[in-house]
Amino acid sequence: MAARTARATRATWECTECGWRAAKWVGRCGECQAWGTVTEAGAEPAARATAATPPRSPARPIDEVEIALVATRPSGVGELDRVLGGGLVPGAVVLMAGEPGVGKSTLLLDVAGRMARSGTRVLYITGEESAAQVRLRAQRIGAVHPDLMLAAESDLGTVLGHVEAVDPGLLILDSIQTIASQSVEGAAGGVAQVREVAAGVIGAAKERHLPVVLVGHVTKDGGIAGPRVLEHLVDVVCQFEGDRHSRLRMVRAIKNRYGPTDEVGCFDLSDSGIVGLADPSGLFLSERATGEPGTCVTITLDGARPMPIEIQALVASSATPHPRRATSGVDSARVSMTLAVLESRLRLGLSASDVYVSTIGGARAQEPSGDVAVALALASAHRRAPLKPGLIAVGEVSLTGQLRPITGLERRLGEASRLGFTQAVVPASAQGGLRAPAGMTVHYAPDLRTAWELASEPVAELLGSSSG
Numbered sequence: 001m002a003a004r005t006a007r008a009t010r011a012t013w014e015c016t017e018c019g020w021r022a023a024k025w026v027g028r029c030g031e032c033q034a035w036g037t038v039t040e041a042g043a044e045p046a047a048r049a050t051a052a053t054p055p056r057s058p059a060r061p062i063d064e065v066e067i068a069l070v071a072t073r074p075s076g077v078g079e080l081d082r083v084l085g086g087g088l089v090p091g092a093v094v095l096m097a098g099e100p101g102v103g104k105s106t107l108l109l110d111v112a113g114r115m116a117r118s119g120t121r122v123l124y125i126t127g128e129e130s131a132a133q134v135r136l137r138a139q140r141i142g143a144v145h146p147d148l149m150l151a152a153e154s155d156l157g158t159v160l161g162h163v164e165a166v167d168p169g170l171l172i173l174d175s176i177q178t179i180a181s182q183s184v185e186g187a188a189g190g191v192a193q194v195r196e197v198a199a200g201v202i203g204a205a206k207e208r209h210l211p212v213v214l215v216g217h218v219t220k221d222g223g224i225a226g227p228r229v230l231e232h233l234v235d236v237v238c239q240f241e242g243d244r245h246s247r248l249r250m251v252r253a254i255k256n257r258y259g260p261t262d263e264v265g266c267f268d269l270s271d272s273g274i275v276g277l278a279d280p281s282g283l284f285l286s287e288r289a290t291g292e293p294g295t296c297v298t299i300t301l302d303g304a305r306p307m308p309i310e311i312q313a314l315v316a317s318s319a320t321p322h323p324r325r326a327t328s329g330v331d332s333a334r335v336s337m338t339l340a341v342l343e344s345r346l347r348l349g350l351s352a353s354d355v356y357v358s359t360i361g362g363a364r365a366q367e368p369s370g371d372v373a374v375a376l377a378l379a380s381a382h383r384r385a386p387l388k389p390g391l392i393a394v395g396e397v398s399l400t401g402q403l404r405p406i407t408g409l410e411r412r413l414g415e416a417s418r419l420g421f422t423q424a425v426v427p428a429s430a431q432g433g434l435r436a437p438a439g440m441t442v443h444y445a446p447d448l449r450t451a452w453e454l455a456s457e458p459v460a461e462l463l464g465s466s467s468g
Contacts, residue, residue: 014041018228019191031228072258073211076114079266079276080107083238083251085259088170088211092258093202095176095231096251097216097224098240103249103269104215106141107240108172109134110274111213113143115170121147123168127154127178127188141273154188156181156197160204168210173201175215177225189217189225198230231255242269246362249274252303262303281308281419284363294381296455297392297421298373299412300365306408306415308392309363311370313377314356323352329359330374331366338375338397345401346449348382369406371397372425375448376455387455390422401448403427413437425451 013022015038020031028035072086081087084094098104105128112122126134131152138144149166153159156179163171173179180188181196198214205212214234217225224231231237235257242249251265266277285297285308294313299306311330318324327335335357342348357374359365365373372395380387394412396404405427413424417437426434428446436442445451 012041013038014191016191019195020228073120075111076118077107077111077276078278080111080251083253083256083259083263083265084236085253085256085263088213089235089258090209090211091206092211092235093205093233094211094213094236094238095216095224095234096213096238096240097218098242099218099222099244101244102240102242103267103274104240105129105134105174106137106269106274107249107251107267108174108213108215109138109143110141112148112170112172113138113141113145116143116145116147119147120169121149121166122170122172123149123151123162123166124172124174125159125162125179126150126152126174128175140271154178154180156200160200163204163208163210171201171205171210171212173212173214175217176201176230177217194230198233202233243362248280248362250302260304264302264305264307284308284359284361285310285419293384293386294377296373296377296380296387297416298365298370298394299392299416300367300369301408301412306412307363308415308419309365309370309373310360311365311373311377312358312360313374313381314354315350315378315381316354316356318352318354324354324356326354326356327358329362329364330357330370334368334371335374337399338371338378341397341399341401341448342375342378346379346452348379350378350382353382368396368404369394369412371395372403372445372448372451376425376452379452380456383456385456388423388457390420391425391455392416392421392423393425393451393455395425395427395445395451397448403429403445403447403451405429410435413440413442416440425455 013025015029015031017034017037018029018032020029022038026038029037072089074081074087096104096108112124116122131150134150149168151162153162159179176194176197177189179197180193181200184192184196186193201212204210219225236253237255239252239254240249247268247270249267249269253261253263255261266280268275268277295310297308297310299308325336339350339355343350372393375397376387376393394406396406398404409426409430414437416424417440422439423441423443425443425445428444431444434442443454445454
């Protein structure tokens with residue numbers, strides 16, 4: 001029976017930031033909570049379905065559904081496959097978002113070149129650059145191949161026409177905010193345009209079992225630009241991160257229908273292209289010199305991946321009435337709390353000194369498990385006393401000076417042992433249930449004072465013997 005609908009006309013109001021709709025005007029968006037972004041979207045027919053059309057395919061028992069169509073296909077870049085859950089899935093739509101210049105286009109062009117060399121025809125649509133500019137980048141990173149098809153387009157209908165003509169095994173659209181549909185009013189990148197382009201591309205991907213990678217812009221707050229419905233429509237949302245002053249780039253999955261969201265991919269971006277880092281410790285750790293005070297290594301967990309991070313601290317006498325506190329790569333609030341604990345609980349005189357705390361290689365130690373390493377690095381720098389060679393420290397420091405337990409301790413120690421560390425300072429609460437790696441001596445410390453006694457070289461006096 002044909003579908004019948006009852007139609008009326010009503011005015012709608014739409015948020016220009018996220019696309020949220022309301023029947024009347026409100027001052028604040030109910031979805032993204034932005035003020036003054038709800039504008040009238042005009043009148044539209046309100047339809048109410050009264051009957052359903054017959055389904056094109058009947059429902060089947062779940063055990064009869066074919067799963068071969070969702071088998072992963074390696075992209076040729078191991079670190080990206082790690083994040084995606086094994087590779088690209090036919091019919092899956094991946095949204096890759098990141099700040100301008102972080103390396104999104106370079107990474108995807110490298111993926112396109114590798115898949116073309118493996119025998120897969122790839123269609124790369126660029127809406128931001130000319131075809132010649134993309135060709136120059138491809139030549140620089142070694143991604144030129146006859147099976148890599150390139151087109152510079154900004155119209156959705158033309159893009160879908162290219163897909164019909166080329167019949168690719170992978171489609172890369174760079175970027176979705178530069179493509180517009182003639183059936184929708186407004187400039188490219190608007191809420192309605194992004195929604196329409198995403199729907200058209202996703203429909204083609206599902207119909208042709210074609211894996212698609214969409215490049216997305218981000219707002220000044222770091223969120224993905226466009227309507228929030230875009231993140232709901234796609235299958236995978238990846239965030240490309242990195243400091244423009246560092247070579248380190250990281251890709252993490254915010255949403256993944258085909259794999260985990262706790263994996264992180266590490267890349268090294270250079271003039272010759274972007275390379276996956278299966279072992280990024282070379283970027284995070286300096287050439288460790290024995291007997292150098294003010295340094296301590298910790299192992300953090302970024303998702304499910306253990307990451308070694310070297311903490312460096314410098315304590316110097318201040319020439320001003322208000323000593324300076326500067327941090328890079330660590331949480332400044334946690335460093336301030338650690339300084340307060342060292343000052344109050346261990347009587348370490350730091351109130352009249354300038355304090356600088358930094359990480360190596362652009363790494364970020366935002367996890368509380370790095371508190372002990374920060375505290376030991378500060379104490380080592382203040383006392384001019386080096387820590388024991390081959391030592392790492394992991395644990396959270398409470399305001400009472402106690403060491404609190406952390407998760408994934410065995411995984412952290414296993415990574416440290418693989419990197420050649422032979423000693424570790426951990427919270428005493430882990431004693432009894434921890435399986436230490438072979439060849440590693442584990443020191444259990446109930447508080448920060450004990451941790452310093454276990455970690456420092458015996459040539460220095462213990463904390464508390466002097467206030468300055």
